[in-house]
Amino acid sequence: MVEVASASQTDIAWLVREDANLGQPWISRCVALGEYLVAREDGEMVGFLRFSRFWGRVPYMEMIRVLPGHRRSGVGTTLFLAWEAAMRGEGARLLMTSSECDESRPQDWHRRNGFIETGAIELPGLQSVPEVFFIKHIA
Structure with a gap:
C-alpha cells in the first residue's frame, strides 16, 4: 500500500539524491514551504511530487517522479490524487x-x-x- 505525506526535514537527503537538478538549498526551501509530497511503500521512499504556485495562486505540478522499480504500479497516480485533493481542500x-x-x-x-x-x-x-x-x- 502506498502512503503519501508532506515531505519533512528527514526526507531532504533522499530528495537531494532523487531530485538532483535542484540542490539542497532549494529542496530545503520547498520542504519548509510544504511544496513536496512523498510516497512510501512498506516504509520505503518510492516517489515524490514537487509543486509551486503559478502567479502565486494556481497550483503547478513541477515534477512527479517514481523510482524505476515502482513505476506503472499506481504510485504516481496516488501521489497526484493526494495533491489534487489537498489543492481542492485549499480552494483551488x-x-x-x-x-x-x-x-x-x-x-x-x-x-x-x-x-x-x-x-x-x-x-x-x-x-x-x-x-x-x-x-x-x-x-
Missing part, C-alpha cells in the same frame, strides 16, 4: 503542469489524469524544444 479551482513537447509518455499520463493541453512556449537557451502546458479544472 484549477491545476497546471507541463512537459517538454517531445515527452509523449508524461503527456499521456497527464491526459489520463484529466489534464488538457492549453498551449506551449519556447524557451531558447533553456530548452531545445517547446514546453507544453496542461490544465485541469477541479472546481
Whole structure:
C-alpha cells in the first residue's frame, strides 16, 4: 500500500539524491514551504511530487517522479490524487503542469489524469524544444 505525506526535514537527503537538478538549498526551501509530497511503500521512499504556485495562486505540478522499480504500479497516480485533493481542500479551482513537447509518455499520463493541453512556449537557451502546458479544472 502506498502512503503519501508532506515531505519533512528527514526526507531532504533522499530528495537531494532523487531530485538532483535542484540542490539542497532549494529542496530545503520547498520542504519548509510544504511544496513536496512523498510516497512510501512498506516504509520505503518510492516517489515524490514537487509543486509551486503559478502567479502565486494556481497550483503547478513541477515534477512527479517514481523510482524505476515502482513505476506503472499506481504510485504516481496516488501521489497526484493526494495533491489534487489537498489543492481542492485549499480552494483551488484549477491545476497546471507541463512537459517538454517531445515527452509523449508524461503527456499521456497527464491526459489520463484529466489534464488538457492549453498551449506551449519556447524557451531558447533553456530548452531545445517547446514546453507544453496542461490544465485541469477541479472546481
